[in-house]
Amino acid sequence: MKTGMEYKDSLRSLNTQVYAFGKLVDDLVDNPLFQPHVNSAALTYELAHDPVAEDLVTATSHLTGKKINRFTHIHQNTEDLIKKVKMLRMIAQRTGSCFQRCVGFDAINATYSVTYEMDQELGTDYHQRFVEYLKHVQENDIMVAGAMTDVKGDRGLRPSQQKDPDMYVRVVEKNDKGIIINGAKAHMTGIVNSHDMLIMPTAAMKEEDKGYALACAVPVDAPGVIHIFGRQTNDDRKYGEIDQGNATYGIVGGEALTVLENVFVPWEQVFMCGEWQFAGLLVERFASYHRQNYGGCKGGVADVIIGATATIADYNGVTQASHIRDKITEMIHLTETLFSGSLACSSEGRKTPSGACFVDPLLANTVKQNVTRFIYEISRISHDIAGGILATLPSEQDLKDEKIGKYVKKYLKGVEGVPTEDRIRILRLLENMTGGTALAESMHGAGSPQAQRVMILRQGNLEHKKQLAKDLAKVSKKG
Amino acid sequence: MKTVTVKYCGHCNPHLQGPVILEQVKGKLPHVRFISGASEEGAGVLLVISGCPVDCAARPSGFSSVIATAGYTVDGRNVSKDTLVAEISSKLQGLLEDS
Numbered sequence: 120m121k122t123g124m125e126y127k128d129s130l131r132s133l134n135t136q137v138y139a140f141g142k143l144v145d146d147l148v149d150n151p152l153f154q155p156h157v158n159s160a161a162l163t164y165e166l167a168h169d170p171v172a173e174d175l176v177t178a179t180s181h182l183t184g185k186k187i188n189r190f191t192h193i194h195q196n197t198e199d200l201i202k203k204v205k206m207l208r209m210i211a212q213r214t215g216s217c218f219q220r221c222v223g224f225d226a227i228n229a230t231y232s233v234t235y236e237m238d239q240e241l242g243t244d245y246h247q248r249f250v251e252y253l254k255h256v257q258e259n260d261i262m263v264a265g266a267m268t269d270v271k272g273d274r275g276l277r278p279s280q281q282k283d284p285d286m287y288v289r290v291v292e293k294n295d296k297g298i299i300i301n302g303a304k305a306h307m308t309g310i311v312n313s314h315d316m317l318i319m320p321t322a323a324m325k326e327e328d329k330g331y332a333l334a335c336a337v338p339v340d341a342p343g344v345i346h347i348f349g350r351q352t353n354d355d356r357k358y359g360e361i362d363q364g365n366a367t368y369g370i371v372g373g374e375a376l377t378v379l380e381n382v383f384v385p386w387e388q389v390f391m392c393g394e395w396q397f398a399g400l401l402v403e404r405f406a407s408y409h410r411q412n413y414g415g416c417k418g419g420v421a422d423v424i425i426g427a428t429a430t431i432a433d434y435n436g437v438t439q440a441s442h443i444r445d446k447i448t449e450m451i452h453l454t455e456t457l458f459s460g461s462l463a464c465s466s467e468g469r470k471t472p473s474g475a476c477f478v479d480p481l482l483a484n485t486v487k488q489n490v491t492r493f494i495y496e497i498s499r500i501s502h503d504i505a506g507g508i509l510a511t512l513p514s515e516q517d518l519k520d521e522k523i524g525k526y527v528k529k530y531l532k533g534v535e536g537v538p539t540e541d542r543i544r545i546l547r548l549l550e551n552m553t554g555g556t557a558l559a560e561s562m563h564g565a566g567s568p569q570a571q572r573v574m575i576l577r578q579g580n581l582e583h584k585k586q587l588a589k590d591l592a593k594v595s596k597k598g
Numbered sequence: 599m600k601t602v603t604v605k606y607c608g609h610c611n612p613h614l615q616g617p618v619i620l621e622q623v624k625g626k627l628p629h630v631r632f633i634s635g636a637s638e639e640g641a642g643v644l645l646v647i648s649g650c651p652v653d654c655a656a657r658p659s660g661f662s663s664v665i666a667t668a669g670y671t672v673d674g675r676n677v678s679k680d681t682l683v684a685e686i687s688s689k690l691q692g693l694l695e696d697s
């Protein structure tokens with residue numbers, strides 16, 4: 120298992136083509152724009168060596184029997200699923216931000232079980248190939264970006280109906296050595312500081328879309344791969360400290376638009392190529408595993424938001440007010456409801472034919488649906504308690520200015536005994552964690568709300584519910 | 599010197615800070631060596647420190663005696679914040695004398 124430092128060093132040896140603000144980046148690991156995200160991912164490596172955390176952050180490989188980082192593990196039972204959720208909450212409490220590695224974790228678990236079932240039904244040999252790839256991932260503690268979301272062009276059209284055929288990643292050529300692919304993946308969390316990406320289809324496919332039914336692993340620095348880093352609402356602040364709020368770990372994962380221009384993938388790293396019948400299953404598995412996470416990681420993020428909100432209430436001298444206590448109670452209630460959902464879908468997990476354990480998809484989708492609302496509500500309450508100063512604070516340069524700093528310190532003071540700078544630091548943490556990019560991630564990360572509602576209705580066992588009502592009301596069976 | 603192996607749960611929602619508790623226990627038992635190892639297997643006395651009463655830390659095999667601290671409980675019994683360290687220390691002392 121790599122340490123955090125070894126992970127950072129391993130990134131330095133890659134030749135990843137990352138563009139930001141119109142320039143090719145040549146110092147990713149040490150560049151303030153990327154550093155917080157690299158630090159956050161590095162913690163997933165470091166904690167595997169921390170005696171306090173290792174029970175959650177490590178697992179035993181079912182392939183080799185060796186101790187591995189849990190982010191490279193295939194869930195063997197419901198205990199693994201529960202430990203995943205607890206691990207995510209624990210790491211998020213420490214980072215207050217996304218640590219990116221869950222997307223690849225979910226991608227490997229989904230691909231593992233689906234390739235098995237695909238081989239059983241179609242006589243293909245993808246699973247064994249995937250197992251070999253997985254051994255490499257586990258042995259080398261590879262950070263895998265989960266690359267599902269295509270850019271999609273006109274959302275009303277299927278992949279094969281798009282005017283530009285590259286709106287979904289597709290196979291443009293096959294030869295005896297491998298395939299050549301084209302297209303782009305959007306919103307790629309942590310991809311610029313990953314080693315590999317695991318490409319999966321975005322949606323269920325029909326036969327006419329079979330060129331888009333594609334799953335494969337590609338190094339992030341493979342020839343033809345270009346990453347264009349996304350702006351965040353706070354990215355100018357990354358060149359300072361206090362105004363960034365969380366200077367060590369930043370906010371959200373650091374997302375990129377990843378362009379694949381005639382990228383060659385050897386057959387050993389191709390895990391679906393044209394089997395359109397299984398694209399939907401892969402999407403469903405990945406999405407459910409990924410939605411399972413959110414009561415863990417967002418639970419941990421919410422723990423930090425609640426802590427910051429309660430602290431600012433202390434600093435403002437309002438802690439004892441009954442409505443403040445009630446609002447903090449509500450924030451805790453919402454957070455623990457999210458956590459409960461993630462634990463529930465894990466406890467109700469089941470074995471797939473491959474032996475890997477899968478979450479309960481109805482409960483997993485329910486958790487993520489709640490996240491699209493509760494994190495907004497938790498943030499709304501935090502804004503209420505923090506006061507308008509959250510939106511109007513002067514900059515850290517003004518705080519530190521020789522001439523005007525004394526006014527900032529004097530007039531922005533709260534209760535006696537708390538330095539103004541501490542009050543400002545907590546407010547900045549809260550501001551950055553509860554607005555802009557951070558909020559949108561709760562809405563669309565792991566799928567927009569409607570994607571969950573489709574799954575909830577499909578899995579919701581509605582006929583059974585109707586029958587319950589009919590039985591009690593003693594309506595005729597035929598009706 | 600007698601040795602105790604320490605195992606933590608992962609601390610996803612800790613009611614107490616395991617490493618802080620351990621430091622205090624060490625202060626009471628200066629003649630004991632504590633290993634915070636993540637070993638899969640071991641021998642002798644195992645001290646489990648879970649952050650909350652769920653007590654979900656995995657138990658490595660091979661240990662003859664185990665003391666489980668889970669939040670403010672020791673081996674399933676509630677203890678107060680003030681007596682936790684003393685309770686763990688005296689249980690450990692007893693086990694080490696017997697072993």
Ligand SMILES: Cc1cc2nc3c(=O)[nH]c(=O)nc-3n(C[C@H](O)[C@H](O)[C@H](O)COP(=O)(O)OP(=O)(O)OC[C@H]3O[C@@H](n4cnc5c(N)ncnc54)[C@H](O)[C@@H]3O)c2cc1C
Pocket residue numbers: 222265266267268270271274275305306307308309371372374559560563564565566567568569570
């Ligand atoms: C911060 C962040 C990190 C992310 N990280 C990753 C990642 O690491 N890997 C990854 O694969 N993805 C990632 N995603 C992508 C995420 O899964 C998508 O944002 C999500 O699936 C929605 O897709 P979209 O953004 O293209 O929105 P759109 O598809 O444009 O959706 C916008 C709205 O249109 C609706 N809509 C879309 N299509 C239709 C249709 N055909 N009919 C009716 N309504 C429709 C949606 O329900 C939604 O309300 C991330 C997203 C964010 C915001």
